[in-house]
Amino acid sequence: MATDCEAWLNANPLDADDLSDSFLSGEEENGIITKNIKNEINGNWISAPNSIHEARLKAKAKRRLRKTSSRDSGRGDSFSDNGDPSRGTNGTVPPTSPKSKLLDRKSRAGKGRGLPKKGGAGGKGVWGPPGEVYDLEEVDVKDPNYDEAQENCVYETVVPPLEEGDFEKTLTPIVQEYFEHGDTNEVAELLGELNLGSMSSGVPMLAVSLALEAKASHRELTSRLLTDLCGRVLSRRDVESSFDKLLRELPDLVLDTPGAAQLIGQFIARAVKDKILSKSYLDGYKGRVDCVHARAALDRAAVLLKMGMGGLRIDNLWGTGGGQRPVTQLVREMTLLLKEYLLSGDNKEAERCLRELEVPHFHHEFVYEAIVMVLESKGEKTFKMVLQLLKFLWASSIITVDQMRRGFERVYMDIAEINIDVPRAYFILEQFVDKSFSAGFICEKLRDLCPSRGRKRFVSEGDGGRLKLESY
Secondary structure, three states: OHHHHHHHHHHOOOOOOOOOOOOOOHHHHHHHHHHHHHOEEOOEEOOOHHHHHHHHHHHHHHHHHHHHHHHOOOOOOOEOOOOOEOOOOOOOOOOOOOHHHOOOOEOOOOOOOOOEHHHHOOOOOOOOOOOOOOOOOOOOOOOOOOOHHHHHOOOOOOOOOOOHHHHHHHHHHHHHHHHHHOOHHHHHHHHHOOOOHHHHHHHHHHHHHHHHOOOHHHHHHHHHHHHHHEOOOEOHHHHHHHHHHHHHOHHHHHHHOOOHHHHHHHHHHHHHHOOOOOOOOOHHHOOOOOOHHHHHHHHHHHHHHHHHHOOOOHHHOOOOOHHHOOHHHHHHHHHHHHHHHHHHOOHHHHHHHHHHHOOHHHHHHHHHHHHHHHHHOOOHHHHHHHHHHHHHHHHOOOOOHHHHHHHHHHHHHHHHHHHHHOOOHHHHHHHHHHHHHHHOOOOHHHHHOOOOOEEEEEOOHHHOOOEEEEEO
């Protein structure tokens, strides 16, 4: 301390006036303070004016060091007291961490071989090192949260019960789709995925209600569906409950379907025959039915069951729909339809019967049978009535242009065989084709394809007995 004071006094010699004991004036005192302030920078006393520049460099280096250490803490950069980067014992600069390696997983401790931390299993979203296979975790018995009852737990998927408001909305598309594909196994699988609960008895009721407004083939499919579902999805008790509800709601069903009573009676008879209803089901209603429609349905079922004992096939009660029937049966029904029409002359009834056959792809057979019936008939009544019927069916789009054309072409191909039994077949066919073209349900091209009979005759004796084919 004494040495510093002596050095300072040598650098700043005092005058004789400064050593006097008299008080200083204000100007003199201010001068001394200003002079002392100039010799101190940032709290550091300087010994000479030339060292001011060095003090400023030191202060600047300290400020830079504080700023760098606060921003890049942990990088390892440091500065010495004179502002230079610090060096190791061997004069080398310590390693630093550039910004491009901030996200590097390598250890920054300066130890190890520079491999990734945790063997590459560290970091966000990483579940372990690559290739690690996780086994079942064993339960720790010493765990304070261990519960012995959890070891025997069995977890199952719970399907919530179907609400009553969604019952009809969910099952109606399933039944309507079944009417298209006819696969009862698919319906059983779809119903098995639903938690019907106590509403399972509504499935037969919904299916029968939809079948009342459908075709006969759809009613046959409904009877098969009830038979296949009973025992898998439904119980016999569910089927009995469904028919009980149908009998109670018959007055409302008759308003939409006038023949609902007879149809439900047929459904009951078919269910008893298929053994999904007990034979004593009808006996339970004897003398206890007040509704007229319900009584008619039960009477219809009882009559059909008695006829079944006499040889009636109740399992074929609704008939076989569409193309599932044999061709010979379809031909027989079309022939009976034409004979009935020739007796009644009712075009609409013939149209309804043809629709109920549900074979639009086989209507060419109807056209063929109608023309053959004209060729084999004796008189103009059949000629005119068949011509009128074909025109009516073509106008109502029951028989398409393609089916009409195929029917006429089949007659053209078989006319030679028909002519053996009906000598005037060519002549009648030509007349019928001309009238059909005039009525507008065949085209000109089809008319021109009509065959004409060729006859053999001798031209003259000078021809040497040659035979000549002619057509007229």
